[in-house]
Amino acid sequence: MFEYFPGNYVWNLGVVAALNSGGYIDEVDRACRPIREAANRGEDAGTEEFLASWTAVVDDLVTTADADRAAGRTDSAGHAYARAANYLIHAERMQSPQTPDRNAIYRRVLELVQHSFDLVDPNTYRVAVPFRDTTLPAYFTRPDVEGPVPCMIMWNGLDSTKEHMYLSGFPQELARRGIATLMVDCPGSGEALRLQGLTAQIETEQWATACVNYLETVDGIDAGRIGVVGWSLGGYFAPRAAAFEKRLALCVAWGANHDWGKVQRRRVEREGERPVPHYWNHVMWVWGESDLDTFLAHADGVTLDGVVEQITVPFLITHGENDRQIPVEYAHRSYEQATASPKRQLRIFTAREGGAEHVGLDHLPHVSTFVADWVSDTFAELPARTTATAGTR
16 A cells, blocks of 8 residues: 555545545645654554645635636646545544534535536535434435446445545446446535534445335335445444345445454454544544444444344455454355355455455445446346336435
8 A cells, every 4th residue: 555654544544535436646745744743653643634634735726726716727726626525635634533513514515516526526415314313424426328227236445425425426426337327425424424413323325215215215226235344443333234225235334343352352442544644533423423432342243243134136256355443254154144145256366466455445446447347237236126206306
């Protein structure tokens, strides 16, 4: 993995994620160069300096984008807004939940992404998925082909957002293959957590049911070919959902997260790397817990033992051989237990080819195209079904 800050895994992860989500190396260098010394103080110290330095680059980009937009150069402006959103969401992700104005920073990300949609990507737009007495915020990317089309529900992990999902390029890979994508901020992530206070839960099939119900109202979606993909902690969320929401036609665990509760016990003992600074504050914020012991007891239930055996649809598991957060053994365990799946596949990405780190962030496009191809091929093997008729945009 490219390591701009030697010895600081968490900061390096943010850098490679930004670069592999459309970032330009010169812009990322300008954001990182002033904080090289701060990175030496560890993953938690200096995150406010990280935010300030990256925001300075964002501000310059937005100034340029605003001028281009005013001059009618909409393509240049739209792509600059997208890069600005990319840098800002990665800087926001590094902050403590108690960071002043964190929600204001996130709202700015939402605004920048919307500018990009408006100018260069009219096939992607904001939607709201009805859930309990509220909604789950989401983006929907529709391929530029005649329907009915299959659709993937995409879920993020512990610390990513629907903006990370969109900017990763994966929905665009699916769209090129004639597949729609519903990118959802599940409870415990993104806008659902930050602006609506929805915290994570073990029973992710409840989110899946809400997403499938919504997609069955969307015109042009093949209701018989709806799948789910989740990366990082989504590698628990998605398989759990596929085990119990039987309308899902396929499932992808983008990074096996078979026993996330056990991983937390290991992290208490300082085993393995962590994804974000201020880690324990972050996980308790995500799960709505106020003390570590209560959180750990709850996290023990975040396991796929006894769950993946109930997946009865095609199931892909990808993992990096050098994943420093989630042991590769969990990928093998998910595969070995998914005996009821009619098409199960385990793909381990190696250091030689790239994609060997957590969810393949070191070579995200390589992993992304593999997953998109598998999804496309698998949907093609399934029979089409009548589309929903409610006519929602």
